[in-house]
Amino acid sequence: MWLLTVLLLWVDPTKAGITLQPPWVSVFQEETVTLQCVGPRVPGNSATLWFLNGTATPTSTPSYSIASASDRDSGEYRCRTGLSVLSDPVQLEVRRDWLLLQVSSRVVMEGEPLALRCHAWKNKQVYNVFYYQNGKVIKSFNRNSDLTIPKTNINHNGIYHCSGMGRNRYTSAGVSVTVKELFPAPVLKASVTSPLLEGNLVTLSCETKLLRQRPGLQLSFAFYMGSKTLQGRNTSSEYQILAARSEDSGLYWCECLFSLSFSVSGLQSPTPVWFHFLFYVVVGIMFLVDTVLCVTIWKELKRKKKWNLEIPLDSAHEKKRQEQEEQLQNRVHRQAPQEA
Ligand SMILES: *[C@@H]1O[C@H](CO)[C@@H](O)[C@H](O)[C@H]1NC(C)=O
Ligand SMILES: *[C@@H]1O[C@H](CO)[C@@H](O)[C@H](O)[C@H]1NC(C)=O
DSSP states (O other): OHHHHHHHHHHSOEEOEEEEESOOSEEETTOOEEEEEESOOOTTOOOEEEEETTEEOSOOSSEEEESSOOGGGOEEEEEEETTEEOOOOEEEEEEOSSEEEEESOSEEETTSOEEEEEEEGGGOOOEEEEEEETTEEEEEEEEOOOEEESSOOGGGOEEEEEEEESSSEEEOOOEEEEEEOSSOOOEEEESOOSOOOTTOOEEEEEEOOOSSOOTTEEEEEEEEETTEEEEEEESOOEEEESSOOGGGOEEEEEEEEEEEEEEOOTTSOOOOHHHHHHHHHHHHHHHHTTOOOOOOOEEEEEEEEEEEEEEOOOSSOHHHHHHHHHHHHHTOEEOOSSOO
16 A cells, blocks of 8 residues: 555656745845745655755755855755655845845746845835836836736746935846746637638637646637627637628637646745644545645636737628738738737
8 A cells, every 4th residue: 555655656756846935036145044845745754855056955854044144055956855856946146235136036937926026235225116127117116115926928028127215326236037938829820711702611720839838737719709709718729610601701819818727936925834734634644544645735827818810701892802812811910909
């Protein structure tokens, strides 16, 4: 029985994860930061391995505490728990400056949140704070405040910095943030490229390509003509007009929606102690009955990408038909004005 459990875990290894408290990947010298290694453990054994720049550290507890950060703490951290594989790296940077733009992560998957903080040395008050992305102001606050982007998209890629007024106006160094795109905007294609005639079968397909696989990612598609919904959210990326009639002329568009589950990171409030307690009790019981328990906290997200396609259909006028042909051949796609 135990062997079976071990085998099951071995076949489906879980990656450990690192959360930071406070949740920023860069800190000032002398500040405090705690890294927490999250992953399945053998009950009663909290042993954790911590690596800094690829070298094992003496720390063997689930949390890695840095009481007063110094240059020696800068670097790439990874961890693993008893029943997990090595986590993705977290790059911790220790700086000395007047103002520091802190980010919750330097690399985020499209749809995940990103938090920014304009943090002054020794927590000094700064006013009239500006956040910049690629040199342009994106937000200003009279009283200093964090900036949260709840759902990132590729437009959030770039270099961020901030400035704030203390005794003088201070400006932070830039921090590069990368948002990894999951799939490009879909393209709506029609099966018919020759002149559309009444009675024709037209298949519309909403095409997109997943750029990266991700567990918990699901795509679905919706088709519209003008403001009318032709096919609501469905996993099928095709829609058929069985016998086109002149009323079917119009502007068609499709939406590709995704729902994404992702692990709650250090951005959210830390898990309370009772949760850890409950977690160990539950894991213990589950092991006794020889069942594998996977606990991950998932959050559902949706985002839409749209694409338009003009389908004119008019059997009467030759001139119009030529236009149709051109339009269909050129496949003039227009990006929908806004995300819904
Ligand atoms: C880890 O590597 C980074 C960059 O390669 C370096 O700046 C840092 O000092 C290293 N940290 C340690 C503890 O060796
Ligand atoms: C999705 O589309 C298929 C084929 O068009 C259809 O058979 C099915 O009922 C649809 N499902 C939903 C939930 O609308």
